[in-house]
Amino acid sequence: MDSQKIITADMSIPINNHFKIIAGPGAGKTRFLVNHIRNVLHHSNRLGRNKKIACITYTNIGVETIVDRLDEGVDHIEVCTIHSFLFTHVLKPFAFLIKSEHDIRVTKNMKPSEHLVSGYFDRTNLGTRHRLSNKELIQKTFWFIEGDFCKLHVRGKTVDMHADLYRYKKLFWEKGILHYDDVLALSWEILHNHPETLRVIRSKFPYIFVDEFQDTSSIQAEILKLITEKETTLGVIGDSAQSIYSFQGANVEQFNNFLLLDMSVYKMKDNHRSTQEILNLLNKMRTDINQESPEQKKGNKPLLLVGEPFSVANYIRGLINSNDLYTLSYSNIAANSMRDKVEYVANISSLTIESILIDNDSNNNRRKVIASLMKAVEFARQKSYKEAIREVSRHLIDEDSQRQAISIIHGLLSSYSEYSSNPLIEFYEKIKALNIIHLPNFQRRKGAQTPAEHFYRTTKYAELALLIKNQEKVGFDRTIHQAKGGEFENVLVVVKPKPNQNYNESRDLGFLLNPDINNEEHRVYYVAASRAQKNLYFCVPYLSETSVNKIKNICEIEYL
Ligand SMILES: Nc1ncnc2c1ncn2[C@@H]1O[C@H](COP(=O)(O)OP(=O)(O)OP(=O)(O)O)[C@@H](O)[C@H]1O
Numbered sequence: 001m002d003s004q005k006i007i008t009a010d011m012s013i014p015i016n017n018h019f020k021i022i023a024g025p026g027a028g029k030t031r032f033l034v035n036h037i038r039n040v041l042h043h044s045n046r047l048g049r050n051k052k053i054a055c056i057t058y059t060n061i062g063v064e065t066i067v068d069r070l071d072e073g074v075d076h077i078e079v080c081t082i083h084s085f086l087f088t089h090v091l092k093p094f095a096f097l098i099k100s101e102h103d104i105r106v107t108k109n110m111k112p113s114e115h116l117v118s119g120y121f122d123r124t125n126l127g128t129r130h131r132l133s134n135k136e137l138i139q140k141t142f143w144f145i146e147g148d149f150c151k152l153h154v155r156g157k158t159v160d161m162h163a164d165l166y167r168y169k170k171l172f173w174e175k176g177i178l179h180y181d182d183v184l185a186l187s188w189e190i191l192h193n194h195p196e197t198l199r200v201i202r203s204k205f206p207y208i209f210v211d212e213f214q215d216t217s218s219i220q221a222e223i224l225k226l227i228t229e230k231e232t233t234l235g236v237i238g239d240s241a242q243s244i245y246s247f248q249g250a251n252v253e254q255f256n257n258f259l260l261l262d263m264s265v266y267k268m269k270d271n272h273r274s275t276q277e278i279l280n281l282l283n284k285m286r287t288d289i290n291q292e293s294p295e296q297k298k299g300n301k302p303l304l305l306v307g308e309p310f311s312v313a314n315y316i317r318g319l320i321n322s323n324d325l326y327t328l329s330y331s332n333i334a335a336n337s338m339r340d341k342v343e344y345v346a347n348i349s350s351l352t353i354e355s356i357l358i359d360n361d362s363n364n365n366r367r368k369v370i371a372s373l374m375k376a377v378e379f380a381r382q383k384s385y386k387e388a389i390r391e392v393s394r395h396l397i398d399e400d401s402q403r404q405a406i407s408i409i410h411g412l413l414s415s416y417s418e419y420s421s422n423p424l425i426e427f428y429e430k431i432k433a434l435n436i437i438h439l440p441n442f443q444r445r446k447g448a449q450t451p452a453e454h455f456y457r458t459t460k461y462a463e464l465a466l467l468i469k470n471q472e473k474v475g476f477d478r479t480i481h482q483a484k485g486g487e488f489e490n491v492l493v494v495v496k497p498k499p500n501q502n503y504n505e506s507r508d509l510g511f512l513l514n515p516d517i518n519n520e521e522h523r524v525y526y527v528a529a530s531r532a533q534k535n536l537y538f539c540v541p542y543l544s545e546t547s548v549n550k551i552k553n554i555c556e557i558e559y560l
Contacts, residue, residue: 007032007266015040018228018263020213021237024289025282025530026273029237030485033211034069036235037077046206047076055079057211058245061474062485066211082210082220083180086187089204091178094190094197102186104173124168130154130161141165142249143185145222148192150185181249184219191226202231212485213238213258217249221258234260241286241517244481244524252518271530273487275299278529278536281554285526286517302529302536304512304543304551307560309494310341312539315560316492320535326488327477328528330521334496336466339477344466344499353467360455366440369395370424373412373431374461378468380409381416382475395437408434424464425456480528491532493525495540503541512538512551 009028013019013036023029037053047053055077057063066079078085095104126132132154140155152165169182178186190197208228210216213236216224228234240252259265271279271291279291281302305312309327317325329335337344353374357367372391380388392405412430419426432439442453449457474482480493497503506513511525529536538555548557 004265004267006269008268009272010035012036012039013264013266015044015207016046016233018233018260019235019266020258020263021235021266021268022239023237023268024239024271024286024291025242025527026271026291026487027239027268028272029239029268030065030069030211032268033209033235033237034066037070037209038072040207041072041076044206051076051204051206053077053207053209054085054205055209055211056082056085057485058082058215059212059482059484061482062211065485078205082216082223083183086223087183089201090187090190090197091183094194095186097190097194097197098186101189102173104178104186105176123171124164126161126164126168129164130157130159132157132161137165137168139247141181143181143219145188145219150189150219184217184223188219188223188226191223198227198229201227205232207233207235209235209237211237212242214240214243214252214255215245215248215250216254216258218251218254219249221254225260228260234263241288241523242484242527242530244484244520244527246520270294273533274530274536275534277301278532281512281536282526282530284554285511285515285522285529288517299534300556302532302538302555304538304540304555304557305560306540306543306557308541309338309496309539311560312537313338313492316490316535316537320490322490323476324488325476325490325492326483326531327492327494328480328483328531329477329494330480330496330524331499332469332479333466333499334494335477335479335482336468338494339475340462340466342462342466344463352469353464356464356467360459361452363440363452365438366428366452369431369437369439370428373408373437374427374465375468376405376409377412377416378465380413385409404436408436420462420465422461423457424459424461425453427461428456480524483531484527487531487533489533490535490537491528492537492539493528495525495538505540505542505544505547509540509543509547512554513547 004022007013007021009031015036021029021032033055037055040053041047053076055066057066057079058081063079063081067074070077070079080088098104126137136154142153142155143150144153151162152169154161154165172178173182191201205227208224210224215238224234236258238255240255243250243252243255269291271282271293272295274282274293275297276293277299279293283290305315307315313325313327317323327335327338329338333344354367354371357371361367361370372394376388376391379385379391388409389402389405392408393401396404398404411434415430419430428439431437442456443450495508497508510516510519511522516522517526543557551557
């Protein structure tokens with residue numbers, strides 16, 4: 001292994017050696033990658049007619065950023081997420097090789113719906129035998145490699161539940177539904193047990209580059225090691241302080257320790273994105289590097305505003321005299337709340353609209369229709385029409401269902417103001433009045449409302465709608481995870497407790513008060529702050545005297 005060399009984004013490195021690049025935010029990692037791909041396209045003699053460079057990144061936004069910046073040679077490049085890469089090139093063509101072990105039908109790669117999840121959960125003994133909840137199962141199950149096998153495990157539990165978890169998985173596979181994690185595990189199994197598949201991948205892809213490598217999980221790293229053991233050149237790029245996907249199995253050590261034989265390691269210094277004033281703050285948040293602005297970009301000191309987020313955002317738009325303000329929030333519900341200017345209530349804290357409905361409405365048909373139609377309306381409001389139509393169409397039997405779906409969506413959108421600020425019952429009545437999709441009535445017991453009806457009469461549509469995630473489109477109000485890899489002139493970081501928690505200054509503002517880059521929540525806020533090019537703002541609900549003294553050196557402070 002070479003010792004670490006310092007490079008810049010515009011320098012060339014040998015194209016046929018494995019490499020690893022480590023650098024902080026704004027150092028030019030993505031810019032380097034795009035330049036390097038061009039370099040390979042121009043100089044490599046290993047790219048025949050049917051061979052390609054695979055450029056893997058972890059989010060669809062990452063894919064878009066790279067595709068946007070690459071202006072040539074796109075026929076020889078496949079920019080994709082690791083899941084789509086493995087699904088297309090390993091699982092789909094080679095699933096037949098593991099048919100006798102797993103008997104899966106690889107027809108589509110989709111996320112299972114919540115209804116299916118809870119229904120299937122009830123059909124297992126996981127709850128009774130292992131005291132697992134449905135939610136735990138969804139959030140904490142992962143595959144890990146044990147010798148020659150990939151086994152299922154639940155984070156935080158030590159007992160071996162593989163056999164029971166596997167039975168649960170099979171229920172999905174029988175329907176042709178795979179989770180993202182299954183794609184990784186099954187691909188690893190194919191590549192590990194059938195070396196001829198490795199030969200095929202290597203001959204198709206002489207180069208594999210991975211951006212945001214700090215987000216790689218151990219199965220992904222093992223897969224990359226298998227493929228690049230020979231012939232294929234691997235280049236990985238990342239920053240351990242921006243590792244924010246531990247819930248998907250990524251871990252910082254994995255990135256720090258990853259090394260192949262003959263792999264050159266490079267470092268990039270400095271930060272070309274942000275002003276020195278912003279860098280001074282970023283440098284306080286992490287002490288392992290000290291970034292400077294080579295262009296000596298100057299600007300205002302970051303500003304921390306104490307106040308309620310909607311008015312803070314408006315105040316800033318006035319300050320910068322523009323609407324070009326990106327608000328970045330930790331949770332999906334907080335980001336949607338900024339977008340819709342609707343405050344959320346603490347008890348709406350479940351992860352999805354389906355899980356809230358499951359908890360509050362025992363009628364399966366009614367909640368399925370309500371969830372789909374709410375999603376359809378919200379997707380359509382953000383112009384994701386295809387997804388909106390898909391949601392409605394699942395409830396239509398008519399051959400002309402697409403036209404009918406469009407007309408339903410149109411009707412619901414044009415009467416949006418009549419139900420959006422009101423209890424959900426109004427939305428329910430609207431759908432019922434259409435007389436197209438069957439919606440079960442609420443039963444009364446001796447004239448009394450059931451808990452379901454009570455829920456529909458006391459929960460506002462707009463509050464519930466905040467839970468709806470839109471994977472397709474993101475605008476000015478994003479989650480920090482959605483903003484990763486991007487850069488924006490003006491950034492407002494909204495500091496809030498997690499839904500269902502009260503604001504606790506030392507915890508929620510800990511990333512400025514007592515920064516610790518080994519703490520993932522601090523890293524998430526670090527990613528947020530490091531997106532800002534020119535103006536960086538924070539918004540907190542409250543600031544104590546002691547905290548004022550702690551942070552006044554790095555931030556201006558104002559009270560609204
Ligand atoms: N050598 C350079 N000279 C001038 N500008 C540069 C240079 N390197 C990068 N930049 C610019 O700085 C910004 C940040 O670069 P880039 O997005 O490649 O950083 P990154 O390391 O991928 O950041 P992050 O990890 O934070 O996403 C971009 O606008 C890029 O064009």
